[in-house]
Amino acid sequence: MVSLSWVTTGGFAILAVLCVSVFFGMRRLTSLAWLTATAVAATVQTAFLADAHEMVLSSIAVSILTPLAYICFGQSIRAALGRDEQNRWLYVAVALLTVLGIGLKLADVPFVLRTPVFQFACALALFDSLQRLMNFRERRVVENVLLAVVGCVIAIFVLRGVAYPLIFPADMAYGVLRASMLERATLLFSAVFSVLAMFLLLARIINGVIVNYRRRSECDSLTGLLNHQAFHQLGGVVSKVGGSVVFCDIDHFKTINDRFGHLAGDKALCAFADLLRASGYQAGRVGGEEFAVIVPGLSGQAAMIEADRVRKKFKDLQHAGMPPEWWISASFGIAEYGAGQTPQSAFGRADAALYQAKTAGRNRVVRSEVPAEAETEAA
Structure with missing residues (x-):
């Protein structure tokens, strides 16, 4: 039976190919480049998670690539919304949490005890996207749905980070924990919402390009008034x-x-x-x-x-x-x-x-x- 991780890997891989195709077909937009980087990072991350999640290399790769994918996603949103500001303090905080999580793994700290660091790093990385969408004053249906989806993914990470140390024994192996209904459900919803968020952002970028082409065809190039x-x-x-x-x-x-x-x-x-x-x-x-x-x-x-x-x-x-x-x-x-x-x-x-x-x-x-x-x- 094919595992959820491999299905998710295939979904992200398809998204990566789609983003690359659109990127070269639509003026090579910066927002599409960042979204492609998101899909590639997510594909590699889920492949590591599906193949050998107990190995040190696999754990370190997942710890780095997951927050990195969400940082790239936030950059894609920034470019799509036409914003220039960078949340550098947030990136530094995500990097510090990631390094701390890797250090805990190398020190053989049990998964249940170190997972809050990883979950909060991912939630903080994705908070960049949430903040940009909330501050965008011209939100329409796509942006509002995307905002809700991003909020759901953040809630899942926070739930995992807070609940796991309270629910599961500290010395429980991840292989046993992963078979639990809670872990399977959170992984499923996290994967579905993440893929949905990327599809929504891709649709928003494509629609923005179409609207821009239409506006340019209707407007005078010098004054910006109707032609x-x-x-x-x-x-x-x-x-x-x-x-x-x-x-x-x-x-x-x-x-x-x-x-x-x-x-x-x-x-x-x-x-x-x-x-x-x-x-x-x-x-x-x-x-x-x-x-x-x-x-x-x-x-x-x-x-x-x-x-x-x-x-x-x-x-x-x-x-x-x-x-x-x-x-x-x-x-x-x-x-x-x-x-x-x-x-x-x-x-x-x-x-x-x-x-x-x-x-x-x-x-x-x-x-x-x-x-x-x-x-x-x-x-």
């Missing part, structure tokens, strides 16, 4: 409440590029985009220096107030690469769309209002006087 295609797709969605559309662009932008260089022009574009993003509404870069904002639920008059606030803030900015006395302005055109219409139905009128603002002298906000009901769909 032309994504903004027009958003504008094609029928609105239940109506609202307004704001078209705007930076005045005399070609002069800025010609006089101060394209780098200064790019910084001006990004500064303007930051102001639009700070408004909290969906904004897009629809042309070189042309932008647009969809303002649901606001009348044309209310949208004019918002647009004028952005106009004043942009005019008062001091731009990098330009002299202090040089200021840049922007022009705005606004049109309303009604309930049951798409924001796109107001694009043409908003663009015409922007043209009026330009021809009237720039650095102003103009509202379209054409009613929403009279406008046909604009591309």
Whole structure:
């Protein structure tokens, strides 16, 4: 009959192969590299545990590889969540507990008496992952399930470390203890939850890559706002409440590029985009220096107030690469769309209002006087 340890070894080996395959197929992400290291360490650890758990070499290997695997797992979570901080004090504590556990093994201290050191080393190593997940403010279903699974594994290690010295005789051989129902149950649940945690993290990493690719396809590479295609797709969605559309662009932008260089022009574009993003509404870069904002639920008059606030803030900015006395302005055109219409139905009128603002002298906000009901769909 195949033992649980060998089944677990096979599961971790499959995970290791899967992680390596995904690693080379998806931009060689750091999070995948750490997860692969986790799977490899877990595979070797369970192989040692299954083959000769009473041998000194096997015991030492298990004592080192198990907490090491959980440290690697924590590093994978750190990279997947985009965190830079390192819990160095925790790593030192895990290393000290590991060395102490090995010393107790070499001193022939019975397994029951030395196991708390090993169990707490593993729990502390895995606490790194728990802490990172708990501090992650954007947790969704996958992160919450992963947090629960990691918590369960930590609880198992703590249970083993506290309960074993109280339940089993101090001189009990591990071979006898391993046949007990408690040990078999904790090993089973620990293995299942550990494999599940790795699968969940792998799924989270892959999903993050997919979301990032989709975001990059929808966003302008310079400003981070929606690009032309994504903004027009958003504008094609029928609105239940109506609202307004704001078209705007930076005045005399070609002069800025010609006089101060394209780098200064790019910084001006990004500064303007930051102001639009700070408004909290969906904004897009629809042309070189042309932008647009969809303002649901606001009348044309209310949208004019918002647009004028952005106009004043942009005019008062001091731009990098330009002299202090040089200021840049922007022009705005606004049109309303009604309930049951798409924001796109107001694009043409908003663009015409922007043209009026330009021809009237720039650095102003103009509202379209054409009613929403009279406008046909604009591309």
